[in-house]
Amino acid sequence: MKQIAFLIICAIGVLLLVAAGDFPDWGDPHSPASVYLSPHFIEKTMEETSVPNMVTAVLADYRGYDTMFETIVIFCAGITVLTVLRRTHRKKEKIARPRPSRKDADIILQAASRILVPVMQIFALYVVAHGHHSPGGGFQGGVILGASFILMAISYDLKMVLKRLKEKTVLRLSGIGVLIYVGIGAVCLLLGGNFLAYASWSTLLGITELEAHSHGMLGVEVGVAITVMAIMFSLYVDLASGGDLDEGL
Amino acid sequence: MQDLLHDVVAKYNYWAALILLLIGLYGMIAKNNLLKKVIGMSIFQSAIILFYVSIGHKKGASIPILIHGHGDVAHQAIDPTLYANPLPHVLMLTAIVVGVSTLGVALAVLQKIYRVHGTIEEDELLETIEK
Secondary structure, rough: OOHHHHHHHHHHHHHHHHOOOOOOOOOOOHHHHHHHHHHHHHHHHHHHHOEEEEEHHHHHHHHHHHHHHHHHHHHHHHHHHHHOOOOOOOOOOOOOOOOOHHOOOOOOHHHHHHHHHHHHHHHHHHHHHHOOOOOHHHHHHHHHHHHHHHHHHHHHHHHHHHHHHHHHHHHHHHHHHHHHHHHHHHHHHHHHOOOOHHHHHHHOOOOOHHHHHHHHEEEEEHHHHHHHHHHHHHHHHHHOOOOOOOOOO | HHHHHHHHHHHHHHHHHHHHHHHHHHHHHHEEEEEHHHHHHHHHHHHHHHHHHHHOOOOOOOOHHHHOOOOOOOOOOOOHEEOOOHHHHHHHHHHHHHHHHHHHHHHHHHHHHHHOOOOOHOOOOOOOHHO
């Protein structure tokens, strides 16, 4: 079996290597990927959306539909993990997992994470809110925010974190994030524009259409961040405790 | 020989992504343990992400964020060769997060399989299912 697999891999490898010879050189500014659509985004983003970070602008404005459904994919993944793993009533035949005793919890780890967690959360909020002007955005900020809760769960105890951030709250947050995204798009419809065309918000907020693009993106990014944060934490909690939510790694 | 050397030097980003991709594919085909297959899938995904991000690079270009983008400079001429291609970054940004979610689902299914069958080795699983 392994020999056959190796032969298949070699055959595919040779084919792909031959094909790689036809690709443009690395870093060629005139490669086909860089001359067709991307110059429009680079030149017109500031004019059309007043957002200097082109990645955020393309992500949340030009390709808003795509990002909306990516968020829904993440939401569905979280729900799937929950339905596959979660056990509410304990059964007698539990699978033995290595359980570290909490008596000799590491004091250095706990003290360090006590300092780190607030800094991480503030930084995550900065990454979300400043995603238009510097590297950042909803996905990145949401992951950092989720990581801060996971760090608490690792260094202290799963129960201690779940007391502060209940499972129900996490699930509600993940739904609320998706609703914020879809809601911002739906309000555009009600105001007479197209779905996710943020320019329609300008009449409601009393700002110019350019500013409406920028603010609409911010709202959408906040929704993405909330969903990503909740689902990342929910994934960790369910996977680490095998669905029992009693004790993690 | 000279051509081959030029190809290796000028296109080594594709070669690196290809080698990673083949390692991941081999892991998915040849390994018997389902967890190792999932790790192979993850390596495969990383290779694709690396490939896309390397496409977006331009020699001497900056990150795709406009310099002095805060003030009243919206109508000045912008040279596209000075900024990296933003499209691959956008595509991979979402792909990374979706990749993490699919990895989570895969691990959850593995845990469930282990809970029901007591093993995640492929041949042992086939035996227990046939019984």
